[in-house]
Amino acid sequence: MTAMTTGNSSRADANRRRILDVALAELLRDPDASMDQIARAAGVVRRTVYGHFPSREALISTLVDGAVEALADADARARAGVTDPAEALARSVLALWPVADRYRLLIALAQRTVTVQGIRDRLAPVRDDKVRLLQRGLDEGAFVSPLPAPALAYVVEQMLFAVTEAVNDGLLAAEEAGRSATVVVLTAAGVPASRATALVAEVS
Amino acid sequence: MTAMTTGNSSRADANRRRILDVALAELLRDPDASMDQIARAAGVVRRTVYGHFPSREALISTLVDGAVEALADADARARAGVTDPAEALARSVLALWPVADRYRLLIALAQRTVTVQGIRDRLAPVRDDKVRLLQRGLDEGAFVSPLPAPALAYVVEQMLFAVTEAVNDGLLAAEEAGRSATVVVLTAAGVPASRATALVAEVS
DNA sequence: GTGCAATTGCACAACAGTGTGCAATGTACG
DNA sequence: CGTACATTGCACACTGTTGTGCAATTGCAC
Numbered sequence: 001m002t003a004m005t006t007g008n009s010s011r012a013d014a015n016r017r018r019i020l021d022v023a024l025a026e027l028l029r030d031p032d033a034s035m036d037q038i039a040r041a042a043g044v045v046r047r048t049v050y051g052h053f054p055s056r057e058a059l060i061s062t063l064v065d066g067a068v069e070a071l072a073d074a075d076a077r078a079r080a081g082v083t084d085p086a087e088a089l090a091r092s093v094l095a096l097w098p099v100a101d102r103y104r105l106l107i108a109l110a111q112r113t114v115t116v117q118g119i120r121d122r123l124a125p126v127r128d129d130k131v132r133l134l135q136r137g138l139d140e141g142a143f144v145s146p147l148p149a150p151a152l153a154y155v156v157e158q159m160l161f162a163v164t165e166a167v168n169d170g171l172l173a174a175e176e177a178g179r180s181a182t183v184v185v186l187t188a189a190g191v192p193a194s195r196a197t198a199l200v201a202e203v204s
Numbered sequence: 205m206t207a208m209t210t211g212n213s214s215r216a217d218a219n220r221r222r223i224l225d226v227a228l229a230e231l232l233r234d235p236d237a238s239m240d241q242i243a244r245a246a247g248v249v250r251r252t253v254y255g256h257f258p259s260r261e262a263l264i265s266t267l268v269d270g271a272v273e274a275l276a277d278a279d280a281r282a283r284a285g286v287t288d289p290a291e292a293l294a295r296s297v298l299a300l301w302p303v304a305d306r307y308r309l310l311i312a313l314a315q316r317t318v319t320v321q322g323i324r325d326r327l328a329p330v331r332d333d334k335v336r337l338l339q340r341g342l343d344e345g346a347f348v349s350p351l352p353a354p355a356l357a358y359v360v361e362q363m364l365f366a367v368t369e370a371v372n373d374g375l376l377a378a379e380e381a382g383r384s385a386t387v388v389v390l391t392a393a394g395v396p397a398s399r400a401t402a403l404v405a406e407v408s
Numbered sequence: 409g410t411g412c413a414a415t416t417g418c419a420c421a422a423c424a425g426t427g428t429g430c431a432a433t434g435t436a437c438g
Numbered sequence: 439c440g441t442a443c444a445t446t447g448c449a450c451a452c453t454g455t456t457g458t459g460c461a462a463t464t465g466c467a468c
Contacts, residue, residue: 011466012414032236034455045416050457144397146384151370155363155388162362166355180350184359188392193348215436216444238425249446254427409468416463426453433446438439 016052018042024063028104035059067102068122074099075126085137086191090203092133093160093185097178100160127153137189144190156185179204220256222246228267232308239263268323271306276330278303289341290395294403296337297364297389301382304368331357341393348394360389383408 022042026033035056039046053059078095082088096103131153137143138152145152163181166172172180179200186196226246230237239260243250257263282299286292300307335357341347342356349356367385370376376384383404390400 015414035457036455046456047417047458048415051414055457056455145391146380146387146401147367147370148375151367151375151384152388154366154370154373154375158362158366159359159392162358163351163355166351166358169358171352171355171358176350180355183350184356184392187349187394188363188388190391190397192396193394197350219444239427240425250426251428251447252445255444259427260425412465412467414463414465416461418460418462420459421457423456424454426451428450428452430449431447433444435444436442438441 012052015042015044015048019044019049019052019059020063020066023059024067024102027060027063028101064119064122067099068126070099071096071103071123072126075129079133085133085140085142086186086189086195086199087203088133089137089143089156089189090182090186090196090199092130093156093182094178094200094204096160097181100164100181104161104164127157130156134189142191145188152189155188159185159188216256219246219248219252223248223253223256223263224267224270227263228271228306231264231267232305268326271303272326272330274303275300275307275327279330279333283337289337289344289346290390290393290399290403291407292337293341293360293393294386294390294400294407296334297360297386298382298404298408300364301385304364304385308365308368331361334360338393346395349392356393359392363389363392 019038019042023033023038026038026041030037035049036046038059039049042049049059053062074095075092078091079088082091131149134143134152134156135149138145138149143152147155160181163172163177163184167174167177182200182204183193183196186199187193191199223242223246227237227242230242230245234241239253240250242263243253246253253263257266278299279296282295283292286295335353338347338356338360339353342349342353347356351359364385367376367381367388371378371381386404386408387397387400390403391397395403
C-alpha cells in the first residue's frame with residue numbers, strides 16, 4: 001500500500017536518473033554527443049534511452065529543467081532575507097558555485113543554436129533576479145561599474161564559468177575556487193578588494 | 205611584370221576572401237554551420253568552396269590562423285613600450301576589443317570538441333603574454349586578486365566575451381563598450397575603480 | 409516458478425552532411 | 439576570337455545520427 005511503483009520499475013527509475021546524470025556529464029564534455037555515446041556511457045543500449053525519452057530533444061529538455069530548478073533554488077535560498085547587496089551577491093555566488101559545473105552545460109547549449117527552444121527564456125527568471133540585485137547595488141552605491149546592471153549580469157555569469165574552467169585545467173584548487181570566484185565577482189562589481197575579502201571570510 | 209596573378213584569378217582571390225569573411229560570421233552564428241550554408245551565405249555554390257579549401261577542417265584552420273594573427277598583432281602593437289602593468293592591460297584590452305567579435309569564433313570552436321587539432325595551442329602564445337603581464341602586475345602590487353595569474357587570464361578573456369554579448373543583445377552601446385570593458389577588466393584585476401576610470405580616460 | 413515490465417539486440421528507413429568527379433558555362437585578358 | 443581559369447550544376451558514394459519496430463531475454467516481485 002505504500003507508494004511503491006508496480007513491477008520492477010525501481011530499476012527503471014534508477015536507470016532514468018543515471019541516464020540523466022551521465023547525459024549531463026557527457027553533453028558537457030561534448031555538446032554534440034550522440035544518443036549512442038550517452039547510452040554507452042550510462043551502461044545502457046541506445047534503444048533503452050529512447051524507452052525513457054522519446055527524443056534527444058526531450059532528454060535535453062528534461063536536463064535543462066532540472067538544472068534551472070537547481071539554480072533557482074540555490075540562489076533563492078542563499079539570498080533569503082539578506083538586504084545588503086554586496087552580502088547578497090557574495091552569498092549568491094557561493095551558493096551557486098557548486099551548481100556551476102552543471103550550469104556550464106546550459107551555457108554550452110544556450111551558446112549554440114537554440115537546441116531546445118527557449119533555454120534563455122527558462123533561465124530568464126533567475127537572471128532577472130540577479131539583474132535586480134545588481135541594479136539595487138548600483139543605485140545604493142555598493143557597486144561601481146560603467147556597465148548597466150543587465151550587462152554586468154552577463155559579466156558575472158561568464159566569470160563563474162571562467163573560474164570553473166580554471167579549476168578544470170588545474171590552475172586553481174577546487175576547495176578555494178568558490179571563495180576566490182566570489183571575491184573576483186565582487187571586485188568586478190566595484191566592491192573594494194579589502195571589503196570583498198572580508199565579506200567572503202565572514203560569510204563562508 | 206608586376207606580381208599579377210595569371211588569368212582572372214583576382215576574382216578568385218576576392219571570392220576566397222569573401223568566403224572566409226562570411227564563414228567567420230556564419231560559424232559565429234552557428235558553430236555547426238554546414239559548408240552549404242556557408243557557401244550560400246557567400247553567394248557561391250558549395251562546390252566552389254571546395255575549390256578553395258579542400259575540406260571543412262582546412263577552411264576553419266585558415267580562419268583560426270587569421271584570427272590568431274590579428275589578435276597577436278593588436279595585442280603586441282598596443283603594449284609596445286608600456287611598462288606600467290595597469291596601463292599595459294588597459295591598452296591591451298582597448299586594442300583587442302575591435303577584434304573581440306572575431307575572437308568569439310575561436311572560443312566557440314575551442315570550447316567544442318577540438319574541431320581543429322590544437323586551437324588552444326595556437327592561442328597559447330597570446331595567452332601566455334597576458335599571463336606574464338598579469339603576473340607582473342600582481343607581483344608589483346598593481347593588481348590584487350585571490351586568483352593566480354593564469355586563472356585571472358581566463359577571467360579577463362571571458363569578460364571580453366560577456367561584454368561582446370551584452371552589445372549584441374543591445375544592453376550596451378557599441379561606442380562605449382570598449383572603454384567599459386576595459387574598466388571592468390581592470391576593476392576585476394583589483395585596480396581601484398577610480399584609478400581604472402582615470403586610466404581609461406587618459407589612454408583612449 | 410510465474411508474470412510483468414524493463415531491457416536488449418538487431419534491423420530498418422530517413423535524413424543531413426561531407427568530399428569528389430565531370431561536363432557545361434561564364435569571364436577576364438591578350 | 440581564343441586561351442586559361444574560375445565557377446556552376448549536377449551526380450555520386452560514404453558516413454553518422456535519429457527514431458521506430460519487434461522478438462528475445464533478463465530481472466524483480468509475489
